[in-house]
Amino acid sequence: MIAVEVKDLKKTYRVYRKREGLWASVRGLFRREYHQVHAVAGVSFQIEQGEMVAFLGPNGAGKTTTLKLLSGLIYPTAGEAKVLGFVPWKREIAYRRRFALVMGQKNQLWWDLPAQESFRLHKEIYRIDPADFDRRLDELTNLLEVRKLVGQPIRELSLGERMRMELIAALLHRPDLLLLDEPTIGLDVVSQRKVQDFLKFYQAEQKLTVLLTSHYMKDVQALCKRAIIINEGEIKHDGSLGEIVDRFSTYKVIELLFGGEARPEGLERFGEVFDDNFPRAKIKVPRNQVPEILSALLAEYTLDDVGVHDRPLEEAIAEIFTATKNPVAPEHAAVP
Ligand SMILES: Nc1ncnc2c1ncn2[C@@H]1O[C@H](COP(=O)(O)OP(=O)(O)O)[C@@H](O)[C@H]1O
Ligand SMILES: [Mg+2]
CATH class of the missing domain: 3.40.50.300 (P-loop containing nucleotide triphosphate hydrolases)
Known part of the structure; x- marks a missing residue:
């Protein structure tokens, strides 16, 4: 059974745009400028009980x-919403x-x-x-x-x-x-x-x-x-x-623990080195290339330990936000 059903729900707030300076404030007494904030801009989803x-x-x-x-x-x-059979x-x-x-x-x-x-x-x-x-x-x-x-x-x-x-x-x-x-x-x-x-x-x-x-x-x-x-x-x-x-984490993280004395050279050839703290290092590599890169690393360096991790969920989600950023032009409305 469906508990929550939301269809094209929208909430737009009209907010007064504050202006800088005295003259702007005085002018604002006569001619208020508003803009609209589309807090919820048409969402639809269903949630099962x-x-x-x-x-x-x-x-x-x-x-x-x-x-x-x-x-x-x-x-x-x-828009519409039905929650447990009620319109909230x-x-x-x-x-x-x-x-x-x-x-x-x-x-x-x-x-x-x-x-x-x-x-x-x-x-x-x-x-x-x-x-x-x-x-x-x-x-x-x-x-x-x-x-x-x-x-x-x-x-x-x-x-x-x-x-x-x-x-x-x-x-x-x-x-x-x-x-x-x-x-x-x-x-x-x-x-x-x-x-x-x-x-x-x-x-x-x-x-x-x-x-x-x-x-x-x-x-x-x-x-x-x-x-x-x-x-x-x-x-x-x-x-x-x-x-x-x-869908979004196209990368994995390879964590390395080096066995030798000296900091190894040329690590950046294998991927983006983002945590370089000898004898440890982490590199970001494309998910589908993990096996090749891993064997290349093992062939090249003396390693005491290796780990392959998924990136944290936060990162995957942050990527979704940036990938879909499309700034909305604010709508102006001058109201006497
Ligand atoms: N009462 C309100 N008047 C004007 N703008 C509002 C009001 N409440 C929320 N907003 C705006 O709507 C947008 C969404 O706010 P909100 O739902 O609180 O976001 P979240 O909870 O995801 O942080 C924001 O830009 C916020 O500034
Ligand atoms: Mg909130």
Whole structure:
């Protein structure tokens, strides 16, 4: 079953263009200049129920705007979306009870209250059955290892602990769809890993549908098989993460550990040397030439060790962004 269906969705913001200087400011009082930002410029995709999909793209790509549209926080300029059978921006209460949005950069819990007070509020708002509430709270606080912290004011918690409380608040009403906007941003490695492990376990157990934006490729690689890549409001790729690597990583990295005393000469004949730290070196070589280059290297140098690696996913994705960069001319509109 399809959980999320988005068709040619667009969100255009009209922003006032600030001008430099006094005269420009005075003129601006009479004649404001606007330009349009195509935050989401016509995206279409579908997500199956129970799928966990990564939503990737550089800053300003349109990820948060898309998630806000799917949450019904903002109205689209054009296009359609059906989420769990609902049109999000109709803001039906029945829809509100079926999804949750967690934003890593925004607090939804009361700053001065202990998490448990906010949770109780959620219980009332979502009309969660008291027995279900107790059971879920117990389960979630255990899984996320914050059981002892629920009585402490949110402001006293670390960022990682706070984020885990946000997740609990989001999941108490058992949503079918979880929209996660940078849930691990700014977290230390340990917290990041805890959130990751939790999401992996909980998503599989609950068959949750998840759309996840993250800058951390580790999150994405640990959690998602499919990635939708957005840039400048448009979808640039939608497919398996492995496919991204296959399609775009035309290079591999050969790592060498030299056996001899002296730094070997002429390494650059074999490929781009990018990490030259004798006795180690890394060279970037075309994927389809790895066998030839490898045997040539072995014939030429005394090597203690050799390794062949895929390039990190970040690099493959960054390549997609640069390969498809097509600057959009801003539209001007002078409004009296
Ligand atoms: N409320 C707004 N008013 C004007 N422009 C906005 C607004 N929200 C987002 N934008 C612009 O829309 C584009 C996409 O933003 P966003 O969806 O937040 O990107 P991302 O989450 O991928 O970093 C950016 O250029 C951003 O500046
Ligand atoms: Mg964002």
